[in-house]
Amino acid sequence: MMRERDTVQINSIITTMSDSLNPSDLAEPVPADAGWAPLALAPGSLWLEQCGWCVPAGFPSPAADHTRQRIDLNTALIRNQAATYLFRVKGDSMMGAGIYEGDTLLVDRSIDPQHNHIVLALLNNEFTVKRFYRRGGVVKLLAENSIYPPRLVREEDDFVVWGVVTYNLHKLC
Numbered sequence: 001m002m003r004e005r006d007t008v009q010i011n012s013i014i015t016t017m018s019d020s021l022n023p024s025d026l027a028e029p030v031p032a033d034a035g036w037a038p039l040a041l042a043p044g045s046l047w048l049e050q051c052g053w054c055v056p057a058g059f060p061s062p063a064a065d066h067t068r069q070r071i072d073l074n075t076a077l078i079r080n081q082a083a084t085y086l087f088r089v090k091g092d093s094m095m096g097a098g099i100y101e102g103d104t105l106l107v108d109r110s111i112d113p114q115h116n117h118i119v120l121a122l123l124n125n126e127f128t129v130k131r132f133y134r135r136g137g138v139v140k141l142l143a144e145n146s147i148y149p150p151r152l153v154r155e156e157d158d159f160v161v162w163g164v165v166t167y168n169l170h171k172l173c
Contacts (some may be wrong), residue, residue, distance in 0.1 A: 003159075005026070007134045012107070016062075017126050034061055038087060041141040049134060051075040065067040065147055077096065077106060077111075077167050078106065078108075078118050078150045079108060079166065080108055080110040081108075081109075082110075082137070082164075083110035084106055084107065084108050084109075085093060085106075085107050085109070085163065086104050086105070086106060086107075087104065087105045087107055087120060087127075087129075087162075088102070088103075088105075089102065089103045089104070089129065090098045090102055092145055093128075093129070093130070093143040093144065093145050093148045094118070094129055094130070094131075094143065094144045094145065096143075096144030096145055096146075097118060097131070097144040098168060098170070099118070099129065099165075099168050099170075100145070100170065101166050102171065103169060103170045103171070104168075105129065105161070105165045105167070105168055105169070105171055106166050106167040106168075106169070107121070107163035107164065107166070108121045108161065108163055108164055108166050109163040111163070111164040111166070112164075113164050114132070114134075114136075115132065115135060116132065116133070116166070117131070117164050117165070118130070118131055118132070118164065118165040119131075119141075119161045119162070119164055119165060120161075120162045120163050120164075120165060121141055121159065121160065121161050121162060122158075122160045122161075122162050123151070123153070123157060123158070123159050124157055124158050125158060127162070128141065129165065130142055130143055130151070131143075131144060132161060133150070138150075138152070139153040139159070140152050140153060141153065161163060
């Protein structure tokens, strides 16, 4: 049984899902009239300046006033808008991967999950974020926190990888 602190909350830039989410409804693509939507470029998309150099974690650069181009974070972070969703993290099972409680994950349903990807999985009707292990017919979900043991996915489990985590938005202040 998954602990409450291993769950995630589902959000979208456009709307927020109701708390009465039935995870089994999400095993298939969500219809457009489902009451919530994938990320989409809004007419007033936020454009930010992108600097044309790498930022050292040492001394400040005198070139800080010069920028190369303007970027839209939707374009920069999202590969497939129709299949990308935001999820709010609750729990500490992925701290070793730099994913902390309160972070927002971008999850892309169109990416085929590969061994070692961080995924959002639906296991026995509960969402969880874990590292995906698939080798030699063995499938496991691995936490990035040593207090959580690996979870072997058995044939009798109701299991689906819902999507692949592509970015973690971590608030610093």
